Amino acid sequence: MTRFNDKVAIISGAGTGIGASAARLFAKEGAKVVITGDKEHEIRKLAEDLSAAGLAAVHFVLDATSEEQWSAAVRYAIDTFGKINVLVNNAGITGDPGGWSESSLANFHQILEVNLTSQYLGMQAVRSAIKDQGGGSIVNVGSTAAYIAFPNTKPGYTASKGGVRQLTKSAAVEFAPDNIRVNSVHPGGVDTPMNRYLTEDAEVLKSVNAKIPMGRMAQPEEIARVILFLASDDASYITGTDLLADGGLTAV
Numbered sequence: 569m570t571r572f573n574d575k576v577a578i579i580s581g582a583g584t585g586i587g588a589s590a591a592r593l594f595a596k597e598g599a600k601v602v603i604t605g606d607k608e609h610e611i612r613k614l615a616e617d618l619s620a621a622g623l624a625a626v627h628f629v630l631d632a633t634s635e636e637q638w639s640a641a642v643r644y645a646i647d648t649f650g651k652i653n654v655l656v657n658n659a660g661i662t663g664d665p666g667g668w669s670e671s672s673l674a675n676f677h678q679i680l681e682v683n684l685t686s687q688y689l690g691m692q693a694v695r696s697a698i699k700d701q702g703g704g705s706i707v708n709v710g711s712t713a714a715y716i717a718f719p720n721t722k723p724g725y726t727a728s729k730g731g732v733r734q735l736t737k738s739a740a741v742e743f744a745p746d747n748i749r750v751n752s753v754h755p756g757g758v759d760t761p762m763n764r765y766l767t768e769d770a771e772v773l774k775s776v777n778a779k780i781p782m783g784r785m786a787q788p789e790e791i792a793r794v795i796l797f798l799a800s801d802d803a804s805y806i807t808g809t810d811l812l813a814d815g816g817l818t819a820v
């Protein structure tokens with residue numbers, strides 16, 4: 569498929585997990601990809617691997633909580649590829665296992681900054697560039713934590729992901745006249761570095777899987793494919809939606 573031929577996509581937190589998987593799929597489907605993230609070695613390696621495979625990818629170090637760095641990343645994308653059509657706001661942290669007892673104000677603020685403020689900054693940064701192209705698409709990565717609360721999870725995580733869901737709707741309404749669609753995708757458990765503490769312990773993994781109607785976590789590519797769908801013209805009349813991809817977790 570070549571749904572993204574001649575499109576430029578910028579992805580935050582794309583060195584690992586869902587973001588890296590999305591970068592690979594966008595590139596395979598013809599997009600020129602700007603792989604951003606806070607860990608230089610991870611994003612550089614991914615961009616080099618894709619380039620070696622003949623695909624169009626560059627990397628740019630971006631702490632997604634920095635307004636200045638978002639401006640620089642947008643400038644770099646335009647200088648390199650001439651435009652921006654798609655933004656995926658994917659960067660996120662859980663703030664480590666533990667609930668309210670292990671939470672501090674600093675930890676609460678940090679999670680909100682990385683998971684929610686970063687998405688506000690990303691959307692503000694790309695808006696006029698995407699508008700200049702006659703429109704485009706933004707996909708924000710949330711979580712089932714936007715719908716339900718989990719024990720042993722930082723309150724900042726749940727609050728931030730609930731915020732992603734509503735921030736997305738706010739942007740969708742405001743950006744619609746410029747033909748910019750804005751949607752959020754909300755994964756359940758995904759087998760990524762974020763969840764190593766669950767997947768590396770067979771007993772813990774068994775109990776996690778038992779709570780999911782489909783009986784397993786998602787692979788990162790299964791979430792990336794949902795991101796690409798929302799970013800593509802296949803979703804041309806979808807904006808402001810929040811799409812669950814959770815194996816039925818929140819249906820029970």
Ligand SMILES: NC(=O)c1ccc[n+]([C@@H]2O[C@H](COP(=O)([O-])OP(=O)(O)OC[C@H]3O[C@@H](n4cnc5c(N)ncnc54)[C@H](O)[C@@H]3O)[C@@H](O)[C@H]2O)c1
Pocket residue numbers: 580581582583584585586587604605606607630631632633658659660661662682709710711712754755756757758759760761762763
């Ligand atoms: N893995 C899951 O079960 C799951 C479930 C629901 C939602 N999510 C969400 O999916 C997104 C991707 O997570 P993942 O599962 O691929 O985990 P991951 O840890 O592999 O990816 C998160 C990425 O964000 C980057 N990052 C962290 N802080 C950053 C910052 N300040 N600036 C830029 N990049 C930063 C990390 O370096 C990492 O590459 C996150 O928003 C996460 O909350 C994951």
